[in-house]
Amino acid sequence: MSETNPAATxxxxxxxxxxxxxxxxxxxxxxxWQDFWDAEGTYAAPNPKGDLAGDPELVARPxxxxxxxxxxxxxxxxxxxxxxxxxxxxxxxxxQRMTGHNVLHTLxxxxxxxxxxxxxxxxxxxxxxxxEANMKNMxxxxxxxxxxxxxxxxxxxxDPEYYKWTQWIFLQIFNSWYDDEAKRARPISELVAQFDxxxxxxPGGGTWSALTEAERxxxxxxxRLAYASDAPVNWCPGLGTVLANExxxxxGRSERGNFPVFKSKLRQWxxxxxxxxxxxxxxxxxxDWPEAIKLQQRNWIGRSEGARVDFPVDGEHITVxxxxxxxxxxxxxxxLAPEHPLVExxxxxxxxxxxxxxxxxxxxxxxxxxxxxxxxxxxxxxVERQAEAKDKTGVFIGAYxxxxxxxxxxxxxxxxxxxxxYGTGAIMAVPAGDQRDFEFARAFELPIRCIVExxxxxxxDPSTWESAFASxxxxxxxxxxxxxxxxxxxxxxxxxxxxxWLERTGAGAGTVNFRLRDWLFSRQRYWGEPFPIVxxxxxxxxxxxxxxxxLELPEVEDYSPRTxxxxxxDTKPETPLSRNEDWVHVTLDLGDGRxxxxxxxxxxTMPNWAxxxxxxxxxxxxxxxxxxxxxxxxxxxMGPREGLPHGGVDLYVGGAEHAVLHLLYARFxxxxxxxxxHVSSAEPFHxxxxxxxxxxxxxxxxxxxxxxxxxxxxxxxxYFHGGEKVSRLLGKMGKSLKNAVTPDEICAEYGADTLRxxxxxxxxxxxxxxxxxxxxxxxxxxxxxxxxxxxxxxxGRLSVADVAETDVDADTLRALHKAIDxxxxxxxxxxxNTAIAKVTExxxxxxxxxxxxxxxxxxxxxxxxxxLAPHVAEELWRKLGHTASVVHEDFPVADPAYVVDETVTxxxxxxxxVKARLEVSPSVSEEDLEKAALxxxxxxxxxxxxxxxxxxxxxxxxxxxxxx
Ligand code: ANZ
Numbered sequence: 001m002s003e004t005n006p007a008a009t010x011x012x013x014x015x016x017x018x019x020x021x022x023x024x025x026x027x028x029x030x031x032x033w034q035d036f037w038d039a040e041g042t043y044a045a046p047n048p049k050g051d052l053a054g055d056p057e058l059v060a061r062p063x064x065x066x067x068x069x070x071x072x073x074x075x076x077x078x079x080x081x082x083x084x085x086x087x088x089x090x091x092x093x094x095x096q097r098m099t100g101h102n103v104l105h106t107l108x109x110x111x112x113x114x115x116x117x118x119x120x121x122x123x124x125x126x127x128x129x130x131x132e133a134n135m136k137n138m139x140x141x142x143x144x145x146x147x148x149x150x151x152x153x154x155x156x157x158x159d160p161e162y163y164k165w166t167q168w169i170f171l172q173i174f175n176s177w178y179d180d181e182a183k184r185a186r187p188i189s190e191l192v193a194q195f196d197x198x199x200x201x202x203p204g205g206g207t208w209s210a211l212t213e214a215e216r217x218x219x220x221x222x223x224r225l226a227y228a229s230d231a232p233v234n235w236c237p238g239l240g241t242v243l244a245n246e247x248x249x250x251x252g253r254s255e256r257g258n259f260p261v262f263k264s265k266l267r268q269w270x271x272x273x274x275x276x277x278x279x280x281x282x283x284x285x286x287x288d289w290p291e292a293i294k295l296q297q298r299n300w301i302g303r304s305e306g307a308r309v310d311f312p313v314d315g316e317h318i319t320v321x322x323x324x325x326x327x328x329x330x331x332x333x334x335x336l337a338p339e340h341p342l343v344e345x346x347x348x349x350x351x352x353x354x355x356x357x358x359x360x361x362x363x364x365x366x367x368x369x370x371x372x373x374x375x376x377x378x379x380x381x382x383v384e385r386q387a388e389a390k391d392k393t394g395v396f397i398g399a400y401x402x403x404x405x406x407x408x409x410x411x412x413x414x415x416x417x418x419x420x421x422y423g424t425g426a427i428m429a430v431p432a433g434d435q436r437d438f439e440f441a442r443a444f445e446l447p448i449r450c451i452v453e454x455x456x457x458x459x460x461d462p463s464t465w466e467s468a469f470a471s472x473x474x475x476x477x478x479x480x481x482x483x484x485x486x487x488x489x490x491x492x493x494x495x496x497x498x499x500x501w502l503e504r505t506g507a508g509a510g511t512v513n514f515r516l517r518d519w520l521f522s523r524q525r526y527w528g529e530p531f532p533i534v535x536x537x538x539x540x541x542x543x544x545x546x547x548x549x550x551l552e553l554p555e556v557e558d559y560s561p562r563t564x565x566x567x568x569x570d571t572k573p574e575t576p577l578s579r580n581e582d583w584v585h586v587t588l589d590l591g592d593g594r595x596x597x598x599x600x601x602x603x604x605t606m607p608n609w610a611x612x613x614x615x616x617x618x619x620x621x622x623x624x625x626x627x628x629x630x631x632x633x634x635x636x637x638m639g640p641r642e643g644l645p646h647g648g649v650d651l652y653v654g655g656a657e658h659a660v661l662h663l664l665y666a667r668f669x670x671x672x673x674x675x676x677x678h679v680s681s682a683e684p685f686h687x688x689x690x691x692x693x694x695x696x697x698x699x700x701x702x703x704x705x706x707x708x709x710x711x712x713x714x715x716x717x718x719y720f721h722g723g724e725k726v727s728r729l730l731g732k733m734g735k736s737l738k739n740a741v742t743p744d745e746i747c748a749e750y751g752a753d754t755l756r757x758x759x760x761x762x763x764x765x766x767x768x769x770x771x772x773x774x775x776x777x778x779x780x781x782x783x784x785x786x787x788x789x790x791x792x793x794x795x796g797r798l799s800v801a802d803v804a805e806t807d808v809d810a811d812t813l814r815a816l817h818k819a820i821d822x823x824x825x826x827x828x829x830x831x832x833n834t835a836i837a838k839v840t841e842x843x844x845x846x847x848x849x850x851x852x853x854x855x856x857x858x859x860x861x862x863x864x865x866x867x868l869a870p871h872v873a874e875e876l877w878r879k880l881g882h883t884a885s886v887v888h889e890d891f892p893v894a895d896p897a898y899v900v901d902e903t904v905t906x907x908x909x910x911x912x913x914v915k916a917r918l919e920v921s922p923s924v925s926e927e928d929l930e931k932a933a934l935x936x937x938x939x940x941x942x943x944x945x946x947x948x949x950x951x952x953x954x955x956x957x958x959x960x961x962x963x964x
Contacts, residue, residue: 026751069654113608157611302515647681
């Protein structure tokens, strides 16, 4: 902290006001009220039943479940950027409490996963020890902010009593399958019953009872929503673990650590999130989320409408996915992804007659050519392979396929611009319509056929073109066989017509393809939830019975991950849990009738996303050891209702960086639990709000190295550190940039209420804002003025005037009610910055008017401030003579009469002579104005009981009365 604040730190001397609001006083008030709240359980939100049942009057109120994205207990502790969202939800929750709601607001810790583990490894402590120490530190940092959390509901994802249920949910997912007809998950036992009864045919023929145990396990693995498979996964040697697609950046590197990621075939656990692709997409529409986040989820799910088309090859076929079946007549070659399983099958021993040199890559045989090309492709990331600008590479595999629309023999290539993980991993190449195909065709001397009439004047001879022609507004040409013609049709119609033909002839079918892949769910880490899975001697996976949960994380000698040289793609992961042999090999009776047997435990752990996939549910019923959550309690807090068609948390606040990771995974688990009947809400978070970031200035010396921001001095608009000129740029706040400011420092210098106000006043909540320590004092002064408006600084006694509202001057009443009206709307709309501006305005008005503040005004001012600066509000409320906490008081309601913008003076005349003046709204109706004029005391007196002949009203300025 470079600047000290004299008001906050000045010692209280004899001539200084002894009851002034200082940092010391704030500290004393705040600690006292925090203790009071804890002792009283002020923020306890009662459940309708169970161990947290409580005040039925509160339970009967409408509920509000207000939630933050819970923190990782990082070793660095909090800087002032972290609590921005927590303060915002706290202000909002307090406001909701004061407007008649039963409010659930609490905070737990997301304590498994890489950050906690990396910190533990760096510091050489056990992850549990360091995580717990970090949590303890964060709990005390957060407590200092006066957040109104129901602490009875807090937990950490590493608590065995919590992860017992994470494991239980895993088993639910493992033990279910997705019924495409019913469009929901169902217990796997129902699928077994279908196979057993013959209602569903066993693929490959035969009966269920004739299958061996291993065959059954394999078959069910094709259906289970959690399944192990040998598939190419994202292997990150630098981190020593595999990663989900969502954890890999667009550059093909690990989001955490920025290491290269390689495709490696490894047996790993997956979650069949793809089964939910359309529901995850459709249900987004009814969520109250920022459009940008919805868009990111939509793009990630990536729904494409198109067709699957079969191209026959030697009595078999290659199936492609295309979004442009209307261009089928222009398909002049095909491409398989290098990893495509059919490549080996279709690659002959020798080059067929007439193979062009350009196609062979200089190899003597197709087998050699393909092997060499595959090796080359394997060393590249998907992103490198797809790069637009790169030269197109590939080799002919020596086989031809038949284009079903015209019977043409088209050569089949492998090329790395086609990815195995998308569509079917095979394409029909249409060089005239697709730029990548165009470039490839040019490089490999393949025919380019014009099948869409160019609209840009380039003509229909592709040999003169410089690029493919892609447009949805053109007409199809050169596209007919004896049975179907697309010539002259627009793209949309042509697509329909050809799809119809494909379906009629059995050559293909309309289909929807999703970009979304299944979620890779295992990690080679110590610090995660163990899988409740064991393998028998035949390698068949068995779920542990629920009675064996939680399966606790065992102690191991060395919990650090085995990492490798970041670019050594040929390495294999090693799981830390496999180092504890006694734990891995066990004799268990799983209660499945097989009796005690030897088993080997699964030694992967769950990814750090697992614990945050369902934590909102645990807040509801945190101590339930019998059920995931009591259905009645879940229904009460999360169930669907008007405005929340799928139910969910009423408000969820957190950073925008979780758009497709946590938020997609949590939605998926929610839907599985919903389908299986465990919860009534099919969406976890109804309303989502992304807070902006608190940024900070980064100061760098001439070498570009960040210098401690607190030591930088400003001179004439330039910045200096130790005499050396340094540059200044706005950036992230953090230890590494030496510009972190902690909430502890600000609380010590001004108090938590000032910090809260400052963070809320900095700007609209969703906008990023630069931190400026020197500006914090502005909010401190607001609280000092507030204090002075209620308390005599010299005596410490209440200084308000005990008068009735009717005795308050009209200006003040207007200022008061306008503030009430505005603050109410702003808090409801989460516009905390403008709410503070309105409180400031009212406070300043009272200071300007001077003299003791009328009690009805002072009381409501304190209530307005209560959600924002709860400690000082409690203190003043108590001084105003109230014995109950301000937390559950009613938020003031404005009198609409005073809310109108301004008043104008209306002159009331009798026979043309001014008898009275009225202050009225500029929008007053003629009728109301006439009534007000005739009711005015002075007018009544002047009329002296005389009757009225006529009233002329010119609203809002004049009323002229003509007596009888
Ligand atoms: C023929 C065609 C003609 C295509 C045309 C495009 C334009 P989206 O929209 O992203 O779903 N494709 C299909 N699978 C692929 C894979 N595994 N790797 C690389 N490319 C693949 O893209 C679908 C289009 O991308 C498909 O439609 C296919 O090329 C290509 F004028 O088929 B199209």
